Amino acid sequence: MSGLRxxxxxxxxxxELIAQEPAEKRGQSRMLVIGRATDALRDAQFGExxxxxxxxxxxxxxxxxxxxxxLYARRTVTRNKQAPTALIEVLLTEPAGxxxxxxxxKPGRKVGVGERLMFPAANGEIALEAExxxxxxxxxxxxxxxxxxxxxxxxxxxxxxxxxxxxRRNDADTxxxxxxxxxxxxxxxxxxxxxxxxxxxxxxxxxxxxxxxxARVTLHVGLGTFAPLRVERVDEVRLHRxxxxxxxxxxDAVNRALREGRRIVAVxxxxxxxxxxxxLRAGAGPVQAxxxxxxxxxxxxxxxxxxxxxxTNFHLPQSSLLMLVSAFAGRxxxxxxxxxxxxxxxxxxxxxxxxxxxxxxxKPMR
Numbered sequence: 001m002s003g004l005r006x007x008x009x010x011x012x013x014x015x016e017l018i019a020q021e022p023a024e025k026r027g028q029s030r031m032l033v034i035g036r037a038t039d040a041l042r043d044a045q046f047g048e049x050x051x052x053x054x055x056x057x058x059x060x061x062x063x064x065x066x067x068x069x070x071l072y073a074r075r076t077v078t079r080n081k082q083a084p085t086a087l088i089e090v091l092l093t094e095p096a097g098x099x100x101x102x103x104x105x106k107p108g109r110k111v112g113v114g115e116r117l118m119f120p121a122a123n124g125e126i127a128l129e130a131e132x133x134x135x136x137x138x139x140x141x142x143x144x145x146x147x148x149x150x151x152x153x154x155x156x157x158x159x160x161x162x163x164x165x166x167x168r169r170n171d172a173d174t175x176x177x178x179x180x181x182x183x184x185x186x187x188x189x190x191x192x193x194x195x196x197x198x199x200x201x202x203x204x205x206x207x208x209x210x211x212x213x214x215a216r217v218t219l220h221v222g223l224g225t226f227a228p229l230r231v232e233r234v235d236e237v238r239l240h241r242x243x244x245x246x247x248x249x250x251x252d253a254v255n256r257a258l259r260e261g262r263r264i265v266a267v268x269x270x271x272x273x274x275x276x277x278x279x280l281r282a283g284a285g286p287v288q289a290x291x292x293x294x295x296x297x298x299x300x301x302x303x304x305x306x307x308x309x310x311x312t313n314f315h316l317p318q319s320s321l322l323m324l325v326s327a328f329a330g331r332x333x334x335x336x337x338x339x340x341x342x343x344x345x346x347x348x349x350x351x352x353x354x355x356x357x358x359x360x361x362x363k364p365m366r
Contacts, residue, residue, distance in 0.1 A: 068159030
């Protein structure tokens with residue numbers, strides 16, 4: 001598959017199909033069901049999801065919690081806080097230790113190293129301050145924040161939910177709830193693991209009643225979600241690293257399911273990347289509990305060792321996430337499913353509908 005181009009994962013999408021708001025009620029999205037090895041398509045509702053799983057399936061969720069990572073700052077050109085300039089947008093993307101964060105700054109052309117950024121609260125008082133330490137490409141900056149008693153508590157007050165750029169509106173109070181999964185725990189993502197947005201507490205109860213085992217991983221969604229692919233060939237794609245964690249409990253559940261030939265169902269591409277990265281790290285042995293970083297890029301030709309079925313939202317054209325889904329179910333099959341979804345008026349991207357790629361139970365691991 002090394003001859004594939006990024007343009008081979010393009011598809012036409014009418015702008016009106018890009019969901020600007022979540023469904024009226026969580027869990028009411030449509031769901032397109034396809035087979036991993038068949039061309040059959042079925043239009044369904046997410047409310048049917050639990051019925052598509054079998055007793056003994058292991059469902060894996062990403063419990064990362066989205067932080068209000070979009071901030072607005074005034075820049076000053078010296079350290080002595082001269083007259084402030086117009087507000088600029090700062091999107092925190094990754095903690096770098098010692099009160100430092102990597103961020104995207106817009107417009108960033110004039111924001112130079114040594115400048116101080118002032119982040120005002122609603123009452124106009126300065127809630128946070130940061131110095132620009134490094135300047136990178138495409139608006140990237142390394143910021144060092146002045147120490148405060150509880151950085152995340154302040155962030156909760158002055159930050160905004162980091163809705164993706166294709167949602168062409170400001171964030172609202174309701175996004176604090178709806179751009180967050182009901183099982184979110186571990187704070188750190190700057191974008192939601194969107195396949196999980198469809199789940200309600202009732203969905204989780206229905207799955208448990210059906211005999212479906214549930215486990216959790218954590219992958220904090222970072223800059224890679226926002227960065228477009230700037231190469232022409234698929235084998236040239238390099239992703240940013242993202243932090244993840246796999247607990248001993250989840251590692252044990254995954255290893256047992258593989259040994260017993262039970263299907264492992266990933267909720268979202270972030271779960272796929274976490275599980276398959278852990279399997280690559282383990283080599284021929286069982287998956288081990290650990291925390292680390294991964295920039296795993298999954299494209300057609302990838303050998304899946306863990307994931308047997310996938311629930312995922314519809315992704316952007318020419319994106320690494322569309323390539324991952326294509327690796328799992330086949331490029332032509334996935335693009336045909338996307339063509340069907342467009343014609344049937346499915347809603348796309350973060351607040352949109354979802355697709356379930358089915359498969360049979362997995363073969364026992366030798």
